[in-house]
Amino acid sequence: MKKLHLLLIKSFIRPFISTFLIVMFVLLMLFLWKYIDDLIGKGFEWYVIAELMMYASATNVAMALPLSVLLSSIMTYGSLGENYELVAIKSAGISLTRAVAPMLIVVVGLSIAAFFFSDYMLPRANLKYFSLLYDARQQKSANFLPEGVFSNSFPDYTIRVNKKDPDGQTLHDITIYAKAVDNNPPYILKAKSGRMYRSNDNRYLIIELEDGIRYSETPSTTSTYTGNQRQVFTRMRFKSLQNKFDLKGLGFNRTDEKEFRGAFPMMDRRQLKEYMVHTDKSIDSAARTNYDLLMPYVKYFSIPKKSDNFKTYQKYDKGVMAYGETIVKANNVAVALGEARSIHDLLKVRNDRMDELVKNFRSAFAQYQVKFTLSVSCIALFLIGAPMGAIIRKGGLGLPVVISVIFFLIFYIVKTIGEKAAHEGSMSGIAGAWISIFVITPIGVFLSYKAATDSALFDIEIYRRFFENIFNKLKKSKA
Template identity: 55%
Template sequence: MKKIHLLVIKAFIRPFVVTFFIVMFVLLMLFLFKYIDDLIGKGFEWHVIVRLLWYASATNVAMALPLAMLLSSIMTFGSLGENYELVAIKSAGISLQRAMMPLLVLISLLSISAFFFSDYMLPKANLKMGSLLYDVRNQKAAFLIQEGVFNNSFAGYSIRVKKKDPAKQMLYDILIYDHNSTNGNISTLMAKKGKMYTTEDNQYLVLKLMDGVRYEEKSGEVNYNPRQRFIREKFKETEQKFDLSVFTMQHTDEGAFKTNYMMLNQKELRHFRDSAQKNLDSSYRTVYQLLRPGYVLFNSQQDRLKKVMQKQIRPYKQSVAELVPADLRSAAIQNASGEAASVAGTLAQKKVETEDFRTQIRRYIIEYQRKFTLAMSCLILFSIGAPLGAIIRKGGLGLPVVMSIIFFLIYHIISTIAEKSAKEGSIQPVLGMWLAIIILAPLGVFLTYKATVDSALFNVEVYKQFFQGLFKNKKAKV
């Protein structure tokens, strides 16, 4: 028995590790393709990109782990079935459920680890990645001088070079316009060649220009002055400094992202959910306080309205305005319209406020339940993949990959649609997060039963013989 359990575990671990890292690699490539425009051409150091990918890989575990669990379980039991090892196990009097038991224990341990990972590690990874990605996306493009193109990276300057030598950091035919003056472009610098380098503290970019001339207009007046001075200054060598502080990546305080739903653990989610619920209850209680002035005004007129109604010889026929004396009717209608508009505006404002609180509560509940659904999804997809592999009896990366993708897409589509509906308030948040698991759990039980009784559920020949026999019966009746 122990040798069989060890055989099944060894057959599962290798494909699980391989498929997990393959899926993680694919998801990281998708992450790079998504944010490629924010990463290219900004002069980031290599460790910034590595940190971002490391945090992104942690956030991708929620999708990579269930998919790897499904694919590896199909591959494991498909390979055992293809090599007739499952037949040997069953012939020894060991049922499929007993053969799956060591893997079920292992998957349960992995699911528990996934729960603690999603509760402790994932919020921190989301916080680190969110703050770093914010800094990356708000980082200005690195200074890059292109040939024949005016570069406006530095505020107040336009730089153009005709030719450059990146290896020697040499520039040729340089033209610099200085726009820092309030009187327009009154300073122009031209040089035949120059060399660029940065200072030791990387705070300034220095252009060492050679064999050039500077043109500058001198005038103390804003308007055109025909007697203004024009200065032409030739030089053999000069230096122009540009501040590089605008290109240094600024690190945002992580505390600014701390209250985001995805960056909270269970304890924090419960705290913020309770706070939002208290705010919602307080908002409900203040509705009457805001509407009370108009209600009191209406009550103050009750005695007068009763006296008017008692003096009426006949009931009013057209509108309630007939109860008000004619000389006061216009003012009463204006007051009523104003009160109605005030009440409508107050209710509309409170509706928006309460809906914001409801949305916050739903998001906190969704993120709270997500920590449990990650662990349960591993168990459910394993309960689908293991009997499915025993039924199809195919190992490798062919049919198992196709079947795993199909079932994972079913799970992912259901969970995505249900989660979106829960966020919008169409269904309860708890139901939305557990709907995919509730739907797929009976499928796992059904496939386990079919695998236990050696059902040919995916055998094409069985269906072919069935339809051939059906058509033969119909022809015999005719």
């Protein structure tokens, strides 16, 4: 490998790694901003949040990798142009195409790695991420006992805490209403202060009450002459009392991941292909079944051949209702309406099932095509970034960031609209998945041509002179 090629690759790898990490960090912050309300205040362990952030980062690679390739390629060639290194390369007889070739090889290698990541790692990351996020959002708040509110978080108990200390564990003015359960009578607990914490196995919430009183009423064992059962009122004071509340159903419970495996983003190419084959067979089977169900309702009539003894025949063009008595006509109408309703009811349910099968097949096919677009998008965006950097001749994180964000927004918006249209059926699966590539690739080819011919496409001075000439001609024509 020539020293020049090694220099260009090193110039590309450094900004690529830095921009990739920056983009991943920004996307991770967007994830936290979006789901912060579903994660805070629910008593999650730190490793649960860390695991969720790790899976979220893995799912963001599909967006971060193409943007990093675009931004780093603009920065690399913009820096080379700003420092007149591209001029030195061209003066040595090396064209821009040859200068781009080693980095293009690196990007192709990244694209191949992105393809295997999209097919193998991304479905598993999506499965882990969405299942964990679903369980986290379903988790109830860990603030079981809010201040000044009668809380029913625990079955068979109503608890009110008048005030909490900033540590969240020290309680003041506590009231507990316990319902009658089995043979245990109801009671009321009132305490001046207390402290709550979880058990070591995280199965119970323990509340230690101090300086309180307990009220309860129990049926008397003695009866009266009137037959009315007396109630015995009991009042018990205590200095310290411990209550345990079961956290079953309130703790963090994981859902079986098998329930999420049916979603298309959780499937690899092999699973998607098997699903499409199975769905296609189901569609063909449903069509044949519909044909067999409709055939009994189709009436066939045998019409004799025209006789040679008659020269003319009366045309039968007045319809069935033109002949017969009124009762016969009404009977014919009733029979026809009954059969029409039967066919309608029969096909309605099967039509809904057929629409669902077709929609699922369409979505699976679109998702299958998306497996290839991540790798191709890296190459297409590089074809935009490299010539763009050579044209603007600006490095750093200033102008390259603005330009890369503009192009990436165009790419991402078109990609999102195309994939949604493919899933909905308003566009074919191939067109919907690849439309973003079809849009940005001609732009990349055009910019590559302009950069190879040393075009001053973004030279503001040229445009200023152009409009000044037009303005001067207009002034002369008016004069």
